[in-house]
Amino acid sequence: MADPIHTPTESTGQDPSGKVHRLVVNRDPKFTNFVEFRTHKVIYRRYAGLFFSLCVDITDNELAYLECIHLFVEILDHFFSNVCELDLVFNFHKVYLILDEFILAGELQETSKKAIIERMGELEKLE
Amino acid sequence: MIRAIRACKTAAEERAVVRKECAAIRASINENDQDYRHRNLAKLMFIQMLGYPTHFGQMECLKLIASAGFPEKRIGYLGLMLLLDERQEVLIDLNHSNQYIVGLALCALGNICSAEMARDLAPEVERLMQFRDPNIRKKAALCSIRIIKKVPDLAENFINPAASLLKEKHHGVLITGIQLCTDLCKVSPEALEFLRKKCTEGLVKTLKDVVNSPYAPEYDIAGITDPFLHIRLLRLLRLLGQGDADASDCMNDILAQVATKTESNKNAGNAILYECVETIMSIEDNGGLRVLAINILGRFLSNRDNNIRYVALNMLMRAMTVDAQAVQRHRATILECVKDSDASIRKRALELVFLLVNESNVKPLTKELIDYLEASDQEFKGDLTAKICSIVAKFSPEKIWYIDQMLKVLTEAGNFVKDEVWHALIVVISNASDLHGYTVRALYRAFQTSSEQESLVRVAVWCIGEYGEMLVNNIGMLDIEDPITVTESDAVDVAETAIKRHASDLTTKAMALIALLKLSSRFPSCSERIKDIIAQYKGSLVLELQQRSIEFNSVIAKHQNIRSALVERMPVLDEATFMVRRVPIPASASPSIVNLPNGVSKPSAAPLVDLLDLSSDDAPAPSSTGGDFLQDLLGVELSPASNQPGTSHARQNGTDVLLDLLSIGTPPLQSVPSAPDILSSVQNNKIPLAPLDGLLSPTPHSAQATPARDAPVIDFLDGFVTNPPVTENNGSAFPSIVAFESSNLRAVFNFSKTPGNPQTTLIQATFTNLSSDSLTDFIFQAAVPKFLQLHLDPASGSTLPASGNGSVTQNLKVTNSQHGKKSLVMRIRIAYKMNNKDILEEGQVNNFPRGL
Numbered sequence: 001m002a003d004p005i006h007t008p009t010e011s012t013g014q015d016p017s018g019k020v021h022r023l024v025v026n027r028d029p030k031f032t033n034f035v036e037f038r039t040h041k042v043i044y045r046r047y048a049g050l051f052f053s054l055c056v057d058i059t060d061n062e063l064a065y066l067e068c069i070h071l072f073v074e075i076l077d078h079f080f081s082n083v084c085e086l087d088l089v090f091n092f093h094k095v096y097l098i099l100d101e102f103i104l105a106g107e108l109q110e111t112s113k114k115a116i117i118e119r120m121g122e123l124e125k126l127e
Numbered sequence: 128m129i130r131a132i133r134a135c136k137t138a139a140e141e142r143a144v145v146r147k148e149c150a151a152i153r154a155s156i157n158e159n160d161q162d163y164r165h166r167n168l169a170k171l172m173f174i175q176m177l178g179y180p181t182h183f184g185q186m187e188c189l190k191l192i193a194s195a196g197f198p199e200k201r202i203g204y205l206g207l208m209l210l211l212d213e214r215q216e217v218l219i220d221l222n223h224s225n226q227y228i229v230g231l232a233l234c235a236l237g238n239i240c241s242a243e244m245a246r247d248l249a250p251e252v253e254r255l256m257q258f259r260d261p262n263i264r265k266k267a268a269l270c271s272i273r274i275i276k277k278v279p280d281l282a283e284n285f286i287n288p289a290a291s292l293l294k295e296k297h298h299g300v301l302i303t304g305i306q307l308c309t310d311l312c313k314v315s316p317e318a319l320e321f322l323r324k325k326c327t328e329g330l331v332k333t334l335k336d337v338v339n340s341p342y343a344p345e346y347d348i349a350g351i352t353d354p355f356l357h358i359r360l361l362r363l364l365r366l367l368g369q370g371d372a373d374a375s376d377c378m379n380d381i382l383a384q385v386a387t388k389t390e391s392n393k394n395a396g397n398a399i400l401y402e403c404v405e406t407i408m409s410i411e412d413n414g415g416l417r418v419l420a421i422n423i424l425g426r427f428l429s430n431r432d433n434n435i436r437y438v439a440l441n442m443l444m445r446a447m448t449v450d451a452q453a454v455q456r457h458r459a460t461i462l463e464c465v466k467d468s469d470a471s472i473r474k475r476a477l478e479l480v481f482l483l484v485n486e487s488n489v490k491p492l493t494k495e496l497i498d499y500l501e502a503s504d505q506e507f508k509g510d511l512t513a514k515i516c517s518i519v520a521k522f523s524p525e526k527i528w529y530i531d532q533m534l535k536v537l538t539e540a541g542n543f544v545k546d547e548v549w550h551a552l553i554v555v556i557s558n559a560s561d562l563h564g565y566t567v568r569a570l571y572r573a574f575q576t577s578s579e580q581e582s583l584v585r586v587a588v589w590c591i592g593e594y595g596e597m598l599v600n601n602i603g604m605l606d607i608e609d610p611i612t613v614t615e616s617d618a619v620d621v622a623e624t625a626i627k628r629h630a631s632d633l634t635t636k637a638m639a640l641i642a643l644l645k646l647s648s649r650f651p652s653c654s655e656r657i658k659d660i661i662a663q664y665k666g667s668l669v670l671e672l673q674q675r676s677i678e679f680n681s682v683i684a685k686h687q688n689i690r691s692a693l694v695e696r697m698p699v700l701d702e703a704t705f706m707v708r709r710v711p712i713p714a715s716a717s718p719s720i721v722n723l724p725n726g727v728s729k730p731s732a733a734p735l736v737d738l739l740d741l742s743s744d745d746a747p748a749p750s751s752t753g754g755d756f757l758q759d760l761l762g763v764e765l766s767p768a769s770n771q772p773g774t775s776h777a778r779q780n781g782t783d784v785l786l787d788l789l790s791i792g793t794p795p796l797q798s799v800p801s802a803p804d805i806l807s808s809v810q811n812n813k814i815p816l817a818p819l820d821g822l823l824s825p826t827p828h829s830a831q832a833t834p835a836r837d838a839p840v841i842d843f844l845d846g847f848v849t850n851p852p853v854t855e856n857n858g859s860a861f862p863s864i865v866a867f868e869s870s871n872l873r874a875v876f877n878f879s880k881t882p883g884n885p886q887t888t889l890i891q892a893t894f895t896n897l898s899s900d901s902l903t904d905f906i907f908q909a910a911v912p913k914f915l916q917l918h919l920d921p922a923s924g925s926t927l928p929a930s931g932n933g934s935v936t937q938n939l940k941v942t943n944s945q946h947g948k949k950s951l952v953m954r955i956r957i958a959y960k961m962n963n964k965d966i967l968e969e970g971q972v973n974n975f976p977r978g979l
Contacts, residue, residue, distance in 0.1 A: 063434065104233075
């Protein structure tokens with residue numbers, strides 16, 4: 001079961017997540033984590049059954065975004081303490097909240113895990 | 128609800144659950160239920176993620192945003208971003224006293240801001256960039272990126288606040304500030320200039336601090352403090368250094384430090400190195416640094432990690448422009464990457480190889496690629512083939528090499544070769560007269576092993592049809608060839624296999640049919656067998672094949688006398704013409720369009736015209752051959768009519784001699800007196816044409832030198848007599864055509880030639896009114912391409928009476944400077960008034976008879 005969390009850095013018209021999903025899932029684990037997709041590149045990383053995909057400009061630094069996905073997953077892991085797919089499905093609004101603290105307007109917003117977790121704590125208190 | 132949806136086993140069940148939920152949500156929206164609003168919206172968002180339409184919830188978002196509490200607002204904004212896109216207009220509160228709510232608003236703005244919103248809210252965002260809370264500052268900075276991307280004019284307002292963000296200590300704010308500066312530099316040259324002057328040194332210092340910073344657990348990734356910050360800094364420095372020697376100079380030291388000191392055993396470190404290399408490549412020249420960078424790429428390229436190799440290839444492509452020599456050193460490794468199992472790597476590597484090719488290395492590189500063609504998987508073959516073909520065509524040092532390589536490609540991947548590629552190959556073959564024999568033999572061999580490759584079959588069949596006798600007689604043997612024994616019937620076998628193979632498409636079959644016809648004359652011993660094969664297609668369901676088959680059959684059976692002339696080898700195809708025509712060719716080469724001349728009185732003219740058409744169909748040749756054939760045809764028929772004693776001798780000898788003579792008399796440019804001219808003079812039995820006469824007179828000698836063949840004179844003459852349609856047709860060599868026809872009007876062109884001037888054609892255009900109203904103010908205009916000259920005489924009148932009761936005629940004189948090479952074309956425009964209404968009609972006349 002794969003569940004691509006799709007974060008377009010630039011809006012690409014209608015929702016392309018289905019196509020990206022098909023593109024990414026069929027690839028061999030030994031392959032690169034980059035696939036060219038229309039005019040952009042998809043950077044994906046697989047964690048067990050979960051694929052995290054980012055669509056970035058063709059000129060962007062692929063390795064950096066790969067690292068970026070890992071950081072995001074670490075944050076999720078921290079936040080949900082041992083994150084699993086169900087956490088993400090049932091708390092999708094929280095995942096979005098974290099994403100909004102992590103990436104905004106297609107750019108990286110915060111690189112400190114600690115800062116994001118603290119910020120999430122503050123936001124949670126408000127609910 | 129989520130649980131219910133997840134429990135669904137089939138898509139239908141899921142749809143049912145979603146429909147029910149949507150109905151419930153709609154009902155609750157209608158009741159204006161305050162308490163459940165945010166829960167409904169959350170559900171809606173989930174439904175939207177599954178791909179169902181949720182537009183009815185959009186108003187709910189706005190209501191939630193308008194409500195006071197944070198949780199409601201949060202869901203509202205989230206919904207706003209997910210359910211809406213930038214097409215909708217929304218209001219956002221950036222002035223709220225609660226900083227968290229301001230944060231939400233900025234978030235939403237950053238994700239869905241439109242150009243109008245950008246203009247309206249830019250001052251607010253600019254103000255928020257100086258906000259005391261760092262969370263708001265960084266969000267505001269990123270929002271500004273979106274704003275300046277949407278409205279680049281606003282960039283200058285953001286330059287100063289952005290520059291001040293670069294002095295931040297807070298990593299989050301700093302990184303967003305750097306981002307904003309990078310984007311400012313991209314949209315605004317002034318911003319670039321300003322930041323280059325004021326901030327380069329500061330940024331270099333910041334980078335130095337980050338690189339040398341002690342261990343910081345908060346930002347540490349694989350032993351490196353905040354690689355993201357490194358990368359952003361390097362990226363901004365790249366923009367500042369590009370095209371500015373001073374700024375580049377300023378950052379040299381730190382770049383060298385990053386390039387040498389960064390650990391390359393983890394992804395994060397490699398990401399920094401990658402960015403650093405790109406910066407070194409982009410900024411102003413510094414030899415030492417470049418060497419360092421290329422070495423890093425070399426290391427990357429030999430890395431076992433596919434990701435690293437991928438970025439190395441990517442980078443080397445950019446390095447080509449800077450230092451092609453250094454990239455060439457890695458050629459072997461790059462070639463290995465073309466064979467990688469990962470499509471992403473293969474694609475990059477192939478593009479890189481394409482850039483690497485030059486005159487000196489084209490041979491080994493092509494060899495490698497072609498060798499690999501065999502092993503590559505199906506979906507990659509198309510790309511690979513296209514690239515090989517274009518490399519071979521671009522850099523081929525000599526024709527034999529080009530032909531060899533193309534044959535290899537056709538053998539391996541003929542099914543992936545594009546039409547224009549094998550068309551080009553045929554043109555090259557046709558021009559390489561010393562290689563005809565070699566090529567046809569090589570093709571014959573290739574066909575034996577790879578007859579499933581469509582385009583190989585086509586080229587082989589064409590060449591065997593044209594140069595079949597060279598195949599059988601081993602003519603033009605090169606030293607490098609192994610001798611090969613092919614009998615006439617072997618050669619016919621090839622064409623027969625091609626035409627009978629089920630996988631062959633129409634083009635291949637038609638080409639095979641023509642090849643057979645040609646062989647029937649080249650190999651008299653196989654003539655009967657070929658006739659049988661051709662006859663099998665008389666009942667073909669494909670009209671084209673059926674028609675050809677019947678025509679060819681009658682050529683073989685009844686028209687022995689013209690056959691060998693008809694199937695003479697094609698004249699050398701003109702490379703220059705082909706290059707010009709290259710673009711339209713794929714369209715016209717699509718399985719044989721039979722150009723039946725418009726409105727020609729079919730019974731008498733058809734055989735001749737069709738035969739002429741054939742010549743343009745059987746190969747992607749410039750259509751000029753039509754004229755050639757016509758002349759040959761007429762020439763053949765002409766000779767017996769002139770009753771020269773030598774002619775029949777020559778005839779006995781096979782038409783070849785005569786034809787050869789004629790073609791000597793008709794220099795390639797075909798500036799011989801035009802066909803009708805010859806005919807009329809012969810028919811009138813006036814002075815026999817001097818050139819022809821002169822040509823024919825030596826024939827008896829040659830005829831006697833070679834023993835006469837078995838065909839008696841009588842037979843031949845009989846054959847001629849049974850050939851009335853063609854003879855009759857001699858009178859009006861150029862049938863009139865319907866040049867234009869619309870619901871109101873028809874234009875018919877009649878052609879005639881002035882004696883002694885084959886280039887000039889007189890056209891009498893006759894216009895007839897087909898409508899029931901009379902046409903007034905009739906004006907006819909025509910335009911022709913550059914190689915034609917057009918002279919229009921005044922029309923005979925300007926009024927066309929209704930229903931064809933009278934007509935207007937107008938004379939045109941067209942001079943074709945490329946006579947014999949190109950046929951006439953004309954664009955026409957007809958203006959007239961019908962019922963006092965101006966009407967303009969336009970058309971193109973492409974159906975001129977060939978040879979005009």
